[in-house]
Amino acid sequence: MNIGIILAAGEGTRMRSKKAKVLHSICGRPMIDYVIHASRLSGIQKNVVIVGHGKDEVMKAVNMKDVLFEEQPIHQGAPYGTGFAVMQGLDHITDEDLVLVLCADTPLITETTLKRLLEYHRESNNVATVLTTDLMDPKGYGRIIRKENDDLLKIVEHKDANAWELEVKEINSGIYCFKGKSLKESLSKIGNDNVQNEYYLTDVISVLNEDGFKVGAFKIQDDTEIYGINSRVQLAFAQRVMSRRINEFHMENGVTLIDPESVIIEKGVKIGRDTIIYPGAILEGDTIIGEDCIIRGNTRIVDSQISDGVEIESTLVESSTVGDYCHIGPYAHLRPNSILGRNIKIGNFVEVKNATLDDNTKASHLSYIGDAQVGKSVNIGCGVVFVNYNGQSKSKSIVEDNAFVGSNSNLVAPVTIKEWGYIAAGSTITDDVGEGDLSIARARQVNKAGWVEKKGFKKHK
Ligand code: UD1
Ligand code: CA
Numbered sequence: 001m002n003i004g005i006i007l008a009a010g011e012g013t014r015m016r017s018k019k020a021k022v023l024h025s026i027c028g029r030p031m032i033d034y035v036i037h038a039s040r041l042s043g044i045q046k047n048v049v050i051v052g053h054g055k056d057e058v059m060k061a062v063n064m065k066d067v068l069f070e071e072q073p074i075h076q077g078a079p080y081g082t083g084f085a086v087m088q089g090l091d092h093i094t095d096e097d098l099v100l101v102l103c104a105d106t107p108l109i110t111e112t113t114l115k116r117l118l119e120y121h122r123e124s125n126n127v128a129t130v131l132t133t134d135l136m137d138p139k140g141y142g143r144i145i146r147k148e149n150d151d152l153l154k155i156v157e158h159k160d161a162n163a164w165e166l167e168v169k170e171i172n173s174g175i176y177c178f179k180g181k182s183l184k185e186s187l188s189k190i191g192n193d194n195v196q197n198e199y200y201l202t203d204v205i206s207v208l209n210e211d212g213f214k215v216g217a218f219k220i221q222d223d224t225e226i227y228g229i230n231s232r233v234q235l236a237f238a239q240r241v242m243s244r245r246i247n248e249f250h251m252e253n254g255v256t257l258i259d260p261e262s263v264i265i266e267k268g269v270k271i272g273r274d275t276i277i278y279p280g281a282i283l284e285g286d287t288i289i290g291e292d293c294i295i296r297g298n299t300r301i302v303d304s305q306i307s308d309g310v311e312i313e314s315t316l317v318e319s320s321t322v323g324d325y326c327h328i329g330p331y332a333h334l335r336p337n338s339i340l341g342r343n344i345k346i347g348n349f350v351e352v353k354n355a356t357l358d359d360n361t362k363a364s365h366l367s368y369i370g371d372a373q374v375g376k377s378v379n380i381g382c383g384v385v386f387v388n389y390n391g392q393s394k395s396k397s398i399v400e401d402n403a404f405v406g407s408n409s410n411l412v413a414p415v416t417i418k419e420w421g422y423i424a425a426g427s428t429i430t431d432d433v434g435e436g437d438l439s440i441a442r443a444r445q446v447n448k449a450g451w452v453e454k455k456g457f458k459k460h461k
Contacts, residue, residue: 002118003097003180004044005089006035007082008104009052009072014231020054022104023061024235027242028266028284030061031107031229034242040066042114044100048089068092081198082174083190090184097180098122101201105229106174108241113225117177117218126216127182128208130155131175133223141171142202144217152217153209155202159195170219172202173226182208242267272308290324297330304334307342320352323359341376355386358401371413375400381407381425388413403433 012021022032032049039047045066051058052072059069070088072078086101093099098121100114113131121129130152132144142155143165155172156165186204194200208215220226224241227234246267247260254273257263262279265271269283272291282300283289289301290308297314304317307324315329319336322328325343332346335353340346344357347364355372363369363380371388374380378399387410388394395413399405403417406425417423418435427441452458 001046001094001097002044002100003089003093004036004039004047004100004102005086006032006039006047006049006102006104007085007174008032008058009050009055009074009085009088010105011053012105012230015235016232020057021229023054023057024229026107026235026239027246027264028268031235031238032058032062032104034107034267035102035104035109036062036064036067038109038111038114039100039102041111042100042118046092048092049104050085050088052085079192079199081192081196082201083187083199083203086183086201087187087199090187093180093184095179095181095184099178099180099183101174101176101178103174103228106226107229108227108238109173109175109225113220113222114175116220117175120218121177121216124216125214126177127179127213128152128186128205129177129216129218130205131173131226132170132217132219133173133221133226134169134219135171135223136169138169138171142174143168144170144172146170146217150216152205152215154206157194157196157200157202170217174228175226176201178204182213186211299329371395372397372399374398375403375419377401378403378405380405381409383408385410386413387411400435 008022015021015024023030036047047066048068048070049062050070050072052074055071072085072088117129117131135141140158142157143161145153145156145165147153186207189207190199190203192199205215227238229235229238243264246265247257247263250265250271251257255271256276259279263277264282266284269287271289274291275289275293278296280298281295285303287301287304289306290310292309293306294311299312299315301317303319304321306322309325310322311327313329315332317334320334320338322340323342326340328346331349333351335351337354338352339356341357341359343360345362345364346352349366350363351368353370355369355374357374358376360376361374361378365382367380367384368386370386371394372386384405386397397411397413398416400417400419402419403421405423406427408426409423410428412428412430415429415432417433420436421433422438423429423433424438424440427439429439429441433439
């Protein structure tokens with residue numbers, strides 16, 4: 001079997017955070033998710049995550065069926081280091097297994113690179129293969145020391161390196177393949193006699209060499225893949241790289257991004273062909289956008305389904321569904337459970353919440369539509385308020401097909417406006433309106449001739 005050991009027990013001090021480092025998110029997902037995902041896609045059948053600092057949080061957040069956890073003790077004086085961390089996972093490994101060791105704080109690694117590493121490892125008959133790259137500035141990383149025949153001799157940690165070793169540009173990514181038996185045997189022979197008094201996983205390389213085994217290094221060109229996240233600055237860099245990858249994926253699938261650098265699309269969002277996205281859009285969570293849509297301005301769409309040919313401008317959409325050819329915004333807000341049919345217009349400063357609107361209905365300006373069921377081809381005038389809350393509980397309003405709700409009206413729920421019902425502007429509706437009836441619910445206008453003159457107001461001007 002192919003087993004993945006993912007190291008995630010470290011403290012992550014440099015993040016200066018209350019939250020476990022590996023749970024900080026990149027494009028909407030905790031960084032550890034990317035590592036687990038890449039590991040799975042590269043052909044690893046069972047992933048074991050080694051947890052320590054923030055373990056409860058991490059275990060709760062990961063919560064995937066095929067992921068197992070092992071705890072590394074982290075109390076004062078407990079042994080520490082990457083070697084000690086891997087030891088915690090050894091019970092899951094048999095001699096014949098192939099083991100891939102990964103770090104949860106290296107989220108930019110791709111499945112393609114992992115597959116190439118695994119393939120190289122198998123073909124070269126190594127008992128261990130280390131993934132490496134050349135860095136202009138290798139400071140902080142373990143240095144790769146090769147033999148004359150290019151096989152790997154040892155890895156020297158930066159803090160333990162001599163002047164000659166510090167000159168080496170090829171570094172250890174922290175990602176390795178092992179034959180199960182060799183990993184177990186060599187780990188039992190490492191100590192912690194080094195500058196940091198840690199059990200270094202890297203020390204197994206020299207142990208295996210001393211025991212006469214063949215150990216190799218597989219070097220890749222793209223150094224961003226092995227970029228480790230230790231600080232918020234590095235987190236921002238990873239966000240940039242990941243965001244660019246996601247945006248390029250969508251552009252290759254036929255989506256136009258007018259200025260890709262200023263659009264944030266979270267991992268897992270789906271977008272149809274010929275949709276055009278303007279700068280400033282943020283698409284989050286479980287969102288699906290159809291074909292031929294246009295999304296403009298500072299629009300944020302969270303966990304929502306948008307069908308084809310929809311235009312949205314400068315709007316917030318949360319957990320809602322929007323049918324074909326709707327026009328939304330500018331400055332509208334679809335709050336959770338807004339369900340719009342086809343060809344609906346939700347205009348400037350309109351808020352919708354927990355409401356179903358059927359095809360061809362319009363609310364063009366300044367309305368609140370909450371807890372409502374609105375039929376087809378209804379006109380909701382400017383400034384209409386669905387009065388859904390009496391301070392204690394919410395009630396529902398029903399507006400049937402072809403009804404007309406005049407501007408600046410209040411519908412005090414629970415209330416029903418039947419088909420073709422017609423509400424005069426400025427009405428406060430507290431009783432149901434019958435089919436085809438006109439309802440006027442406001443004080444009648446009184447005109448008092450010459451009143452201003454009589455009061456003597458006019459001469460003051
Ligand atoms: C390690 C490597 C170094 C390599 C670098 C690449 C060793 C000794 N050094 O150094 O050669 O260039 O990664 O990024 O392996 N962890 C645990 N338990 C521990 C200690 C660490 O789970 O007791 C985890 C951390 O959470 C992290 C990973 O192991 O995910 C790497 O640990 P870190 O302390 O960051 O190692 P580096 O010093 O970066
Ligand atoms: Ca690190």
